Amino acid sequence: MTQGHGLDWPALFATRAERMKASEIRELLKLLDQPDVISFAGGIPDPALFPADAFSKALGAALTGANRGAALQYSVSEGYRPLRDWLVSRMASLGVACTADNIVITSGSQQGLDYLGKLFLSKGDTALVGWPTYLGALQAFSAYEPNYDRLTPLANRTAADYRETARAKGGEVKFAYASADFANPTGETLGESARQSILDLAAELDIAVIEDAAYQSLRYDGEEVPPLLALDIARSGHIDSTRTIYCGSFSKTLAPGLRVGWVCAAKPVISKLVLIKQAADLHSATLNQMAIHTVASEGFEAQVDTIRDVYRTRRDAMLAALAKHMPEGVSWTRPDGGMFVWVTLPQRFDGAALLAESLKTERVAFVPGRAFFADGSGANTIRLSFSCANEAMIDEGIKRLARAVQA
Known part of the structure; x- marks a missing residue:
C-alpha cells in the first residue's frame, strides 16, 4: 500500500465478487418508511399478522427453567x-x-x-x-x-x-x-x-x-x-x-x-x-x-388459515383494481396463492423508468421485472405485491399506477 492512499480493495476481491449485486428489492424496502408512498414492492408478510403474543410466550418459556441453558448454548x-x-x-x-x-x-x-x-x-x-x-x-x-x-x-x-x-x-x-x-x-x-x-x-x-x-x-x-x-x-x-x-x-x-x-x-x-x-x-x-x-x-394451521383469509381478500382487491383501472395493452397473472401479481406492459415500456416516474408523480412503488431475468431481459414487466396493503390502499395505488402508465 502506498502511503497516503487507501488499499485497492477491488484488486484483492475474488472474481466472484464481481457478480455480487445489490438487490433492487432490498433498496425499495427503504421506501416503506415513507408514509406517503403506497408500496407494492417488498414481497414481505404483513407484520400485523405475526403471532407476536405466541412468540412472546414461547421465548419466555425457552429462557426459563431447564430450557434456559440449552436455548443459549x-x-x-x-x-x-x-x-x-x-x-x-x-x-x-x-x-x-x-x-x-x-x-x-x-x-x-x-x-x-x-x-x-x-x-x-x-x-x-x-x-x-x-x-x-x-x-x-x-x-x-x-x-x-x-x-x-x-x-x-x-x-x-x-x-x-x-x-x-x-x-x-x-x-x-x-x-x-x-x-x-x-x-x-x-x-x-x-x-x-x-x-x-x-x-x-x-x-x-x-x-x-x-x-x-x-x-x-x-x-x-x-x-x-x-x-x-x-x-x-x-x-x-x-x-x-x-x-x-x-x-x-x-x-x-x-x-x-x-x-x-x-x-x-x-x-x-x-x-x-x-x-x-x-x-x-x-x-x-x-x-x-x-x-x-x-x-x-x-x-401452525390456525395461523395459516388467518393469513390465507387476509391475503386472499387483498389478492382479489388487486385483481379487481387492475381490471378496473389499467389501460388496454396491459396484462397480468391471476395467482391462486402467494403474494405477487406479475404485470406485463407494452413492449415500449421500461419498468425501471416507470418506477422513477411513478415515485415522482404518483408516489407508488413496485419492483421492475428486469432483475428477475438471468439475462437482464423483461424490461417491460413489473412485480406487484399485495401482502402489506389493505383494500383501500390497493385500489388507490393501482389507480395511481395506471395513471403513470397512461402518462
Missing part, C-alpha cells in the same frame, strides 16, 4: 431435534415420507439456496432456472460463477440440447431450480404435468432438482398439487433415492425475522449441507428454533 448443526421431528410430520402431510435425518435447519430458506449453490456449482457450470425467476436465487447462485439456461417444462427441448449448451460454455448442467407454487415473481403455479416434465428432464440429465417451497402454504384457490419431492418419492420409492431437494421456510407463515427455514432431501445431500453449515455459522440460533417449534406445534 451451542447446539448441533442439523438443528433443534424437536423442530426437525415436527417437520417430519409436516412433510408427511405434504406426501413426503422422511425422517429427521433427512432435514437440516437453515437460517431461512435463502441460506439453503446459498449452501446448495456452494455444494453443486463449480465455475462455468449451468443452473437451469425460470425466466423470470426468484432474484434471491440468482444472487445466491451467482456467487459461485455459473451460467444460466432457461428451464422450460413441457417445451420441445431435449436433454441433449441442454447438455451440449452447458458444455459449450465450459461446464455441466448441475441442477434445475423451480419455485413450483405461487412463484416469486410471477405468482404462477406449475401443474402436475409440468412438474413431472421437470423430473423427466432431470432424470435424463442426471441432475438435482431444487424445489423452492417458500409460498407452498399460501394457497387461496384451486386444488393442491403434490410437491416435486412427493412426486419424486412416488417414482423412486424412498426419499433417499430421490434427486429433489425441498427448501422450506417459516418466513411467510410465522415470522421472517427469526430466520428459520429447512432443507429436506436424501441423506447424502443433508450430510454435506451439515458440513457446510458447520463451516459457515455452526448452527442456526437455538432460541429461535425453540420458539418456532413451540408456536408451530401449538397453532
Whole structure:
C-alpha cells in the first residue's frame, strides 16, 4: 500500500465478487418508511399478522427453567431435534415420507439456496432456472460463477440440447431450480404435468432438482398439487433415492425475522449441507428454533388459515383494481396463492423508468421485472405485491399506477 492512499480493495476481491449485486428489492424496502408512498414492492408478510403474543410466550418459556441453558448454548448443526421431528410430520402431510435425518435447519430458506449453490456449482457450470425467476436465487447462485439456461417444462427441448449448451460454455448442467407454487415473481403455479416434465428432464440429465417451497402454504384457490419431492418419492420409492431437494421456510407463515427455514432431501445431500453449515455459522440460533417449534406445534394451521383469509381478500382487491383501472395493452397473472401479481406492459415500456416516474408523480412503488431475468431481459414487466396493503390502499395505488402508465 502506498502511503497516503487507501488499499485497492477491488484488486484483492475474488472474481466472484464481481457478480455480487445489490438487490433492487432490498433498496425499495427503504421506501416503506415513507408514509406517503403506497408500496407494492417488498414481497414481505404483513407484520400485523405475526403471532407476536405466541412468540412472546414461547421465548419466555425457552429462557426459563431447564430450557434456559440449552436455548443459549451451542447446539448441533442439523438443528433443534424437536423442530426437525415436527417437520417430519409436516412433510408427511405434504406426501413426503422422511425422517429427521433427512432435514437440516437453515437460517431461512435463502441460506439453503446459498449452501446448495456452494455444494453443486463449480465455475462455468449451468443452473437451469425460470425466466423470470426468484432474484434471491440468482444472487445466491451467482456467487459461485455459473451460467444460466432457461428451464422450460413441457417445451420441445431435449436433454441433449441442454447438455451440449452447458458444455459449450465450459461446464455441466448441475441442477434445475423451480419455485413450483405461487412463484416469486410471477405468482404462477406449475401443474402436475409440468412438474413431472421437470423430473423427466432431470432424470435424463442426471441432475438435482431444487424445489423452492417458500409460498407452498399460501394457497387461496384451486386444488393442491403434490410437491416435486412427493412426486419424486412416488417414482423412486424412498426419499433417499430421490434427486429433489425441498427448501422450506417459516418466513411467510410465522415470522421472517427469526430466520428459520429447512432443507429436506436424501441423506447424502443433508450430510454435506451439515458440513457446510458447520463451516459457515455452526448452527442456526437455538432460541429461535425453540420458539418456532413451540408456536408451530401449538397453532401452525390456525395461523395459516388467518393469513390465507387476509391475503386472499387483498389478492382479489388487486385483481379487481387492475381490471378496473389499467389501460388496454396491459396484462397480468391471476395467482391462486402467494403474494405477487406479475404485470406485463407494452413492449415500449421500461419498468425501471416507470418506477422513477411513478415515485415522482404518483408516489407508488413496485419492483421492475428486469432483475428477475438471468439475462437482464423483461424490461417491460413489473412485480406487484399485495401482502402489506389493505383494500383501500390497493385500489388507490393501482389507480395511481395506471395513471403513470397512461402518462
